[in-house]
Amino acid sequence: MSSPNHGVWRPIAENVEFNALESNSQAVMAVAETVRTTLGPKGLDKLLIDQAMNRHVSNDGVTILLSLKAIHPVARMIVEIAERQEQLVGDGTTTAVVMASEMIKEGKRLIKELGVHPTKVVEGIDNGVKHACKILEKDAKTISLEDKELEQIIKTSLSSKLDGINLSELVIKSIRTVGNNSVYNNLFDFDKSIKVIRKTNVSDTVFNGIVLERKRMDQEMPMRILKPKIMIVKLDLKPVKESWLKENNRYEEILNMENDRLLKSKKIVNEIIATGANTLLITSPEVDEVIENLLVAKNIFATRISSEEIEFLSRYTTAKPVRMIEDLKNADILGYADSIYEDEDTGLIYIENGSGKNIVTIIVSGTTKETSLERWRSVIDGVNASEAALNRGIVAGGGAAEIHVIEKLKSLRLKGLEQVGLDVVASALESIMRQILTNAGFNGLEKVMAAKASKPNIGVDIDTGDLVNMFEKGILDPLLVKLMALEAAGEISKSVLRIDRNLAAEDLSQQSLSEIKR
Ligand code: ADP
Ligand code: MG
Numbered sequence: 001m002s003s004p005n006h007g008v009w010r011p012i013a014e015n016v017e018f019n020a021l022e023s024n025s026q027a028v029m030a031v032a033e034t035v036r037t038t039l040g041p042k043g044l045d046k047l048l049i050d051q052a053m054n055r056h057v058s059n060d061g062v063t064i065l066l067s068l069k070a071i072h073p074v075a076r077m078i079v080e081i082a083e084r085q086e087q088l089v090g091d092g093t094t095t096a097v098v099m100a101s102e103m104i105k106e107g108k109r110l111i112k113e114l115g116v117h118p119t120k121v122v123e124g125i126d127n128g129v130k131h132a133c134k135i136l137e138k139d140a141k142t143i144s145l146e147d148k149e150l151e152q153i154i155k156t157s158l159s160s161k162l163d164g165i166n167l168s169e170l171v172i173k174s175i176r177t178v179g180n181n182s183v184y185n186n187l188f189d190f191d192k193s194i195k196v197i198r199k200t201n202v203s204d205t206v207f208n209g210i211v212l213e214r215k216r217m218d219q220e221m222p223m224r225i226l227k228p229k230i231m232i233v234k235l236d237l238k239p240v241k242e243s244w245l246k247e248n249n250r251y252e253e254i255l256n257m258e259n260d261r262l263l264k265s266k267k268i269v270n271e272i273i274a275t276g277a278n279t280l281l282i283t284s285p286e287v288d289e290v291i292e293n294l295l296v297a298k299n300i301f302a303t304r305i306s307s308e309e310i311e312f313l314s315r316y317t318t319a320k321p322v323r324m325i326e327d328l329k330n331a332d333i334l335g336y337a338d339s340i341y342e343d344e345d346t347g348l349i350y351i352e353n354g355s356g357k358n359i360v361t362i363i364v365s366g367t368t369k370e371t372s373l374e375r376w377r378s379v380i381d382g383v384n385a386s387e388a389a390l391n392r393g394i395v396a397g398g399g400a401a402e403i404h405v406i407e408k409l410k411s412l413r414l415k416g417l418e419q420v421g422l423d424v425v426a427s428a429l430e431s432i433m434r435q436i437l438t439n440a441g442f443n444g445l446e447k448v449m450a451a452k453a454s455k456p457n458i459g460v461d462i463d464t465g466d467l468v469n470m471f472e473k474g475i476l477d478p479l480l481v482k483l484m485a486l487e488a489a490g491e492i493s494k495s496v497l498r499i500d501r502n503l504a505a506e507d508l509s510q511q512s513l514s515e516i517k518r
Helices: 021-038 061-067 072-088 092-111 117-137 146-156 164-182 241-245 253-273 289-297 307-317 325-329 371-394 400-410 416-438 446-453 479-498 515-516
Strands: 046-050 057-058 196-198 205-207 211-213 225-226 230-234 279-282 301-304 339-343 347-353 361-365 394-396 458-460 468-469 476-478
Touching: 021 072, 021 092, 021 479, 046 446, 046 479, 057 061, 061 072, 061 361, 072 092, 072 479, 092 146, 092 416, 117 279, 117 400, 117 416, 117 479, 146 164, 146 371, 146 476, 146 515, 164 196, 164 205, 164 371, 196 211, 196 371, 205 211, 205 458, 211 307, 230 307, 230 468, 253 289, 253 325, 307 347, 361 371, 371 476, 371 479, 400 416, 400 446, 416 458, 416 479, 446 458, 476 479
Parallel strands: 196 361, 211 361, 230 279, 279 301
Antiparallel strands: 046 057, 205 361, 211 347, 225 339, 339 347, 394 476, 458 468
């Protein structure tokens, strides 16, 4: 691999006359270079140092990419695509970047050495990616909640993460706890039933219920309510504006307004309590002190929640958010659970055994903010991997699925230049196993050849270097992660290969319009 050229980090304006394909592809290579050695469970870690000189060790593609601040515009595009991949499937970002750099390297060779027009190369890549995805889909195997493959998928997905084994236990436990309760429209949607929070002073926990990173609104409120009758209050409870009070400097008027405030507050609190509610989850960011004091006097348990938490809480307790005073008259507004309490040690609020859908909260610990953030992200990755696997099926991991697509891809025998695109995609598919093996200290190329010549699902054991069936070894990846990584890689490489000139923004006004339109 060529070493990154420092020229690529220069501001784009200086590069206007620089060969764009060369400059842009070098930028991609430079980014790929920083993450490629992290691929797979034997990948190396990176030491990240931020502006405040805080150190943090990471093995996570996205974390590393996001920490690259001084960045070429094309490299920034990779970071964005990696981020999107992370959000959509939560995994496979390094895979996508490694494949993209391989596609660009091969695509560039076609353009530079063989004189193929970039448009043809781009079309070819497009085609190649589509065919490869179809072949992968055919090879995928479906799994269900009880299958051991589900555990293997999670373990594989977290194997390259800090503390992956412990984290995978958390994920498996929570997935099996919510189980089929998480099926919506025939698909698993764990976003609706698994909440993941991070906290530095608490040990890793899977809590069967909802945990809120909140305290009670007032220390005088009860610590715990058994069999709470829960109301989600979306009413506006904010205090009367103080400035407004000051403008009215007539004592009498102020007194009137204060009385009015008291009456209104009492009325609201009384109407709320008349419904039978003894636990309030309040979205209003500010609550009038008068209301708060009345709630304390009535022994109500109240805490603030964010609007994003409403959905979870409503699904878990069956409480229907009260938006207007009139809603208080509706039937079925209250929700139920076995208990709600604030734990003084953890400083968190716990709700147990809600009467609605099952929800689990995973609390992820960490000694520093960065570690807990990375562990938190890993757990979410594991949950996403499970969801993808249950919904769309699984394929052999360790780059084996990719290797065995190549032959089928090449046997398609497309016409002329389209075949060329297939070759570009084929090299990208091959690069994954090669990189995983190189990172594990093997001669990647040699092993890849042997695996390629073997039966489907055969890959290389990264501990012994022997050929093994990845399904028997339990090294498995969700199909969806592979599809998304391939598509992302195709997208990145197509954009890079298609650009023939980089123009800095300030030049656009002077540049002839025809140049821009081209
Ligand atoms: P990404 O950001 O692309 O997810 P990772 O560092 O998580 O990168 O590596 C993922 C790759 O590592 C997948 O191809 C997966 O199959 C492979 N992998 C995970 N565990 C093993 C293993 N024990 N042996 C071989 N390959 C593995
Ligand atoms: Mg991964």
